[in-house]
Amino acid sequence: MAKKKKSKREYVWLECGDCGQRNYRTEISVAEGAPKLELQKYCKSERKRTTHKIRRK
């Protein structure tokens, strides 16, 4: 059995689905299976809330 770290975290970007701009940098936990892939966030360049997708490095 492989060892698992309880607090496995990863830094990701939240990229706007409309204009493709990376507006947020956030930390997600990858220990609890698949993380949420889409979030409603405010896009600064478009001045509205859009769907942001998680982008790994």
Ligand SMILES: [Zn+2]
């Ligand atoms: Zn945008």
